[in-house]
Amino acid sequence: MTSGRPAPGGASAAPSSRTVHVRAEVLSRKKVGRYHHLTLVAPGVAERHRPGTFVAVSVGGPDSARLARRAFWVLRARPAGAYGGTVELLVAERGAGTRWLTTLAPGATVPLTGPLGRPFALPREAVACTLVGHSEGVAALQSLAERLKERGCTVHVVLAAADEAGLYGALEARRAARTVQVVTEDGSVGLRGRLPDLLPGLLEAQAPDVVYAAGPTAVLHAAAAAAEQRGAWSQVALTGPMPCATGHCLGCAVPVVGEDAVARSVRACVDGPVLRGDRVRWDAWGAPA
Amino acid sequence: MSASAPSSASPGPPVDLAVTLGGTRLTNPVLTAAGCVRLGRDLEQLLDLPALGAYVTPTVTLHPVTGPPGRRVVESPSGFVHATGLAGPGLSGFLATELPWLAARSVRTIVSVAAASLGEYAELARHIAAAPGVTGVEVRLGPPGAAALGLHRSDEPYHAAKVLATVRRELPSGALLLAKLAPLPGRVGEFARACADAGADGVTVADAAEALALDPTTLRPALGSGARDVPHAGLSGPALHPIALRCVWEAHAAVPTLPVVGCGGVASAADALAMIAAGATAVQVGSSVFADPTTPARVLAGLADLVSGHGATAVAGLVGYAHRPEHAPARTLATPTEGPEGVRR
Numbered sequence: 001m002t003s004g005r006p007a008p009g010g011a012s013a014a015p016s017s018r019t020v021h022v023r024a025e026v027l028s029r030k031k032v033g034r035y036h037h038l039t040l041v042a043p044g045v046a047e048r049h050r051p052g053t054f055v056a057v058s059v060g061g062p063d064s065a066r067l068a069r070r071a072f073w074v075l076r077a078r079p080a081g082a083y084g085g086t087v088e089l090l091v092a093e094r095g096a097g098t099r100w101l102t103t104l105a106p107g108a109t110v111p112l113t114g115p116l117g118r119p120f121a122l123p124r125e126a127v128a129c130t131l132v133g134h135s136e137g138v139a140a141l142q143s144l145a146e147r148l149k150e151r152g153c154t155v156h157v158v159l160a161a162a163d164e165a166g167l168y169g170a171l172e173a174r175r176a177a178r179t180v181q182v183v184t185e186d187g188s189v190g191l192r193g194r195l196p197d198l199l200p201g202l203l204e205a206q207a208p209d210v211v212y213a214a215g216p217t218a219v220l221h222a223a224a225a226a227a228e229q230r231g232a233w234s235q236v237a238l239t240g241p242m243p244c245a246t247g248h249c250l251g252c253a254v255p256v257v258g259e260d261a262v263a264r265s266v267r268a269c270v271d272g273p274v275l276r277g278d279r280v281r282w283d284a285w286g287a288p289a
Numbered sequence: 290m291s292a293s294a295p296s297s298a299s300p301g302p303p304v305d306l307a308v309t310l311g312g313t314r315l316t317n318p319v320l321t322a323a324g325c326v327r328l329g330r331d332l333e334q335l336l337d338l339p340a341l342g343a344y345v346t347p348t349v350t351l352h353p354v355t356g357p358p359g360r361r362v363v364e365s366p367s368g369f370v371h372a373t374g375l376a377g378p379g380l381s382g383f384l385a386t387e388l389p390w391l392a393a394r395s396v397r398t399i400v401s402v403a404a405a406s407l408g409e410y411a412e413l414a415r416h417i418a419a420a421p422g423v424t425g426v427e428v429r430l431g432p433p434g435a436a437a438l439g440l441h442r443s444d445e446p447y448h449a450a451k452v453l454a455t456v457r458r459e460l461p462s463g464a465l466l467l468a469k470l471a472p473l474p475g476r477v478g479e480f481a482r483a484c485a486d487a488g489a490d491g492v493t494v495a496d497a498a499e500a501l502a503l504d505p506t507t508l509r510p511a512l513g514s515g516a517r518d519v520p521h522a523g524l525s526g527p528a529l530h531p532i533a534l535r536c537v538w539e540a541h542a543a544v545p546t547l548p549v550v551g552c553g554g555v556a557s558a559a560d561a562l563a564m565i566a567a568g569a570t571a572v573q574v575g576s577s578v579f580a581d582p583t584t585p586a587r588v589l590a591g592l593a594d595l596v597s598g599h600g601a602t603a604v605a606g607l608v609g610y611a612h613r614p615e616h617a618p619a620r621t622l623a624t625p626t627e628g629p630e631g632v633r634r
């Protein structure tokens with residue numbers, strides 16, 4: 001780690017102070033592009049949400065044979081609405097569990113645990129930040145962008161997806177960001193190409209002090225590397241299977257280098273999901289997509 | 290259980306949930322299973338460990354063990370296939386961090402151990418016996434892939450007996466000693482007898498079952514590095530429950546005076562009561578914590594009602610209930626370990 005860079009404030013990186021396990025009720029569901037936008041009534045979760053923390057839900061109903069939890073970013077948390085605290089999730093269909101979630105009608109309930117994990121560390125000073133979100137990873141960054149803007153930071157957002165239907169949140173991002181750059185792999189909108197190739201150039205123009213990234217592991221790695229190259233900090237939000245999401249099963253181990261320069265492995269769910277990009281030993285990680 | 294159909298009568302006297310394992314009295318029979326509940330302050334309020342009968346630690350080895358690379362846990366129908374190895378901080382790491390955390394919260398703690406030799410077992414037991422805040426030791430005799438993990442052989446009852454005798458010698462009298470067995474219907478009884486003869490206060494039945502998960506895309510083992518050698522994977526969860534129940538039954542039938550701790554797929558109070566009726570004095574909740582972190586509290590909260598629903602005033606009165614002749618009064622058939630009290634007529 002090179003010194004002399006502004007350290008993101010350590011205080012806000014403390015673990016979420018209280019986690020609750022509730023039966024969350026579906027308030028509404030709507031299709032947005034390739035995603036389903038779900039609003040859930042989850043008392044006690046919204047109050048404690050901070051950007052980068054997540055929730056875990058159980059899928060398949062009370063007699064389900066699928067016991068691993070499914071993790072989701074909190075797109076938006078509203079502590080005290082007319083219905084009590086609500087959280088909004090952006091769900092992409094991947095397999096049976098997410099497919100089940102996207103068939104839930106208003107009134108249905110799902111067991112939900114949250115908020116979980118450690119949030120993004122926020123800079124102490126009003127610095128320039130680039131937020132890199134790929135596909136549903138964008139959901140982790142929306143509330144972060146707002147929080148950074150409140151602190152006077154200059155916010156640049158890079159939104160990427162395979163194609164136009166996979167893009168989410170460009171409109172919302174414009175409210176908090178000075179610039180919004182859209183990237184699609186097929187070039188259907190915005191810049192055409194892949195983030196690992198395009199990021200170095202984009203960061204050159206934006207000159208951020210901190211890079212925040214959420215998306216597939218390849219994107220996180222690319223963001224961490226591009227930040228490192230410029231001498232900027234990076235904060236990456238890990239995904240990949242988290243079978244229990246509560247720190248018990250050791251199923252989400254990530255190889256890292258500790259503050260003490262000793263190599264070890266941490267649990268992505270409770271020691272992350274947000275880690276400093278330069279702490280992850282990317283090459284030692286048989287990383288999930 | 291037709292002999293004592295649930296009584297729909299008004300709430301009876303409070304149910305006594307206390308049980309004894311060897312000379313150790315536990316306030317209730319709900320324990321955590323080794324390695325399935327890790328400590329952490331974020332989740333303290335979901336898992337009220339001091340309220341449970343006891344907390345069984347992840348297996349402690351003499352030296353630190355780094356877990357295997359690659360995926361370690363995958364979902365399978367009603368269960369999990371996992372290969373976490375014996376990942377952990379080793380004895381000194383455990384004594385320096387986890388044990389003080391538990392002691393500070395007055396969590397009744399049973400330390401799970403596994404070792405490569407009898408000498409290592411003795412050393413582990415000696416240090417753990419000297420540490421403050423330890424109620425007992427659970428010896429992990431049959432984890433999935435024991436040989437590949439480099440553990441001392443325990444694949445025959447006389448091996449197990451040697452390990453138990455070695456550990457017993459190092460523990461103060463009064464310390465609880467449990468032997469945790471592999472889920473091997475047909476063989477559990479002889480292991481239970483050998484462990485009892487060697488000084489165990491009880492047997493935990495059972496560990497995860499040897500299993501395999503393949504990655505559907507690569508058609509290679511889904512866990513570990515995906516290499517062709519079968520990784521030491523085990524199956525846990527409700528899918529294991531009927532097999533564990535069978536093993537509990539066999540252990541209780543083989544040595545009726547030996548307390549059995551039922552472990553395998555307990556996800557509800559009803560599952561716990563089934564274990565108790567099959568012969569378990571206490572139960573452990575393991576991977577059900579992954580699906581619902583409040584499972585131990587839920588099992589405990591539901592147990593009293595179920596026990597009184599079966600006409601008993603003490604959970605100890607239902608231990609081994611399933612073994613009793615159908616129309617015999619439960620009172621007179623109570624086994625010596627549980628005492629004749631506790632069954633309401």
Ligand SMILES: Cc1cc2nc3c(=O)[nH]c(=O)nc-3n(C[C@H](O)[C@H](O)[C@H](O)COP(=O)(O)OP(=O)(O)OC[C@H]3O[C@@H](n4cnc5c(N)ncnc54)[C@H](O)[C@@H]3O)c2cc1C
Pocket residue numbers: 054068069070071072073074089090091092093094095096097098099136137139140238239240241242243273288289364
């Ligand atoms: C911290 C975190 C935040 C996430 N946020 C979002 C979000 O906001 N929106 C969204 O759509 N998705 C998000 N995901 C990914 C989401 O959890 C998976 O898509 C989902 O678990 C897949 O479940 P399934 O049953 O549909 O898929 P299947 O492929 O049938 O799942 C089989 C098993 O593998 C796990 N799994 C497979 N792939 C993944 C993956 N890439 N990530 C995590 N688990 C996986 C599943 O949980 C399940 O245990 C997030 C993941 C994490 C870890």
Ligand SMILES: Cc1cc2nc3c(=O)[nH]c(=O)nc-3n(C[C@H](O)[C@H](O)[C@H](O)COP(=O)(O)O)c2cc1C
Pocket residue numbers: 248249250322323324325346347348362369371373375401429469495496497524525526527529552553554555573574575576577
């Ligand atoms: C991820 C995981 C880790 C485990 N670690 C240990 C361990 O360290 N020591 C041990 O004796 N058993 C360990 N087990 C086995 C459990 O304690 C238990 O015997 C088994 O999972 C069956 O119970 P269950 O179906 O309630 O999970 C582990 C199980 C799982 C799923």
